[in-house]
Amino acid sequence: MTGHGEYGPGGDGWERLAPGVVRRRLPRWDATAGAVRGPAGVLVVDTGSSLAEGARIRAELDGLFGLPVTHVALTHGHFDHVLGTAAFGDVRVYGAAGLDEYLAGAGEELRRDAVRFGLPTEAVEAATDVLVAPRHVVPGELALALDDRQVVLARLGPAHSEHDLAVLVPGTGGGPDVVFCGDLVEESGEPQAGPDARPARWPAALDRLLALGGEDALYVPGHGAVVGADFVRAQRDVLARRFASS
Numbered sequence: 603m604t605g606h607g608e609y610g611p612g613g614d615g616w617e618r619l620a621p622g623v624v625r626r627r628l629p630r631w632d633a634t635a636g637a638v639r640g641p642a643g644v645l646v647v648d649t650g651s652s653l654a655e656g657a658r659i660r661a662e663l664d665g666l667f668g669l670p671v672t673h674v675a676l677t678h679g680h681f682d683h684v685l686g687t688a689a690f691g692d693v694r695v696y697g698a699a700g701l702d703e704y705l706a707g708a709g710e711e712l713r714r715d716a717v718r719f720g721l722p723t724e725a726v727e728a729a730t731d732v733l734v735a736p737r738h739v740v741p742g743e744l745a746l747a748l749d750d751r752q753v754v755l756a757r758l759g760p761a762h763s764e765h766d767l768a769v770l771v772p773g774t775g776g777g778p779d780v781v782f783c784g785d786l787v788e789e790s791g792e793p794q795a796g797p798d799a800r801p802a803r804w805p806a807a808l809d810r811l812l813a814l815g816g817e818d819a820l821y822v823p824g825h826g827a828v829v830g831a832d833f834v835r836a837q838r839d840v841l842a843r844r845f846a847s848s
Contacts, residue, residue, distance in 0.1 A: 628682075634824055640669075644671045647677065648684070655686045655689075671690050673693060676697040678698075678759070684712070697735075699739045701765035701767075702737070706735045740756070742757055744756075762786050762794070763798050763799065786808060789826025801845035
């Protein structure tokens with residue numbers, strides 16, 4: 603997908619996907635941070651790889667929307683998506699069922715992963731010392747109301763990880779539906795299957811993702827450019843072949 607009509611990149615680094623729906627491609631690993639504006643507050647999707655990155659996201663969204671962040675949805679528990687959560691203060695944090703228990707005891711594992719990928723030890727320790735686990739878990743699907751705007755949180759894993767969550771933002775004001783996919787979909791590199799992946803279940807998770815968003819939605823990968831349903835379907839087929847032969 604090469605363009606989004608009247609939407610697209612802004613000069614502040616945030617890409618406008620639909621009315622009140624934006625995403626940013628964070629530096630280093632090209633990870634996604636997303637946001638959905640409600641009438642009185644903002645939902646953030648994934649919080650970056652450090653407290654400093656989370657604080658930048660929060661400050662930039664305050665400048666963009668002039669509203670506080672009130673909700674955070676974590677698409678899975680890998681360090682580059684969760685270590686910035688504490689920078690958002692006392693907000694409602696959501697994750698797939700089981701992510702709460704995992705993050706409650708995952709500080710040392712996330713610390714090792716983040717340092718191995720090159721983050722400074724001091725920054726990693728600062729983030730893992732105040733690691734935030736979701737207090738609101740999603741066992742299946744959950745309709746989350748941002749006042750008069752609803753989004754849908756859907757547990758689709760295990761697949762890329764044990765606790766994959768997607769976020770569907772239905773279109774308003776003539777805009778498209780938007781689906782934040784987490785690392786169930788990756789565009790800027792091959793999909794990564796670490797030790798917590800469930801490769802045999804990944805293709806079926808992408809089938810459920812496509813059923814959630816439909817043919818005309820914008821799909822926002824955990825890493826890379828926004829894609830359409832055809833890309834997701836093609837990646838699903840590649841993964842099915844790849845893991846069938848492994």
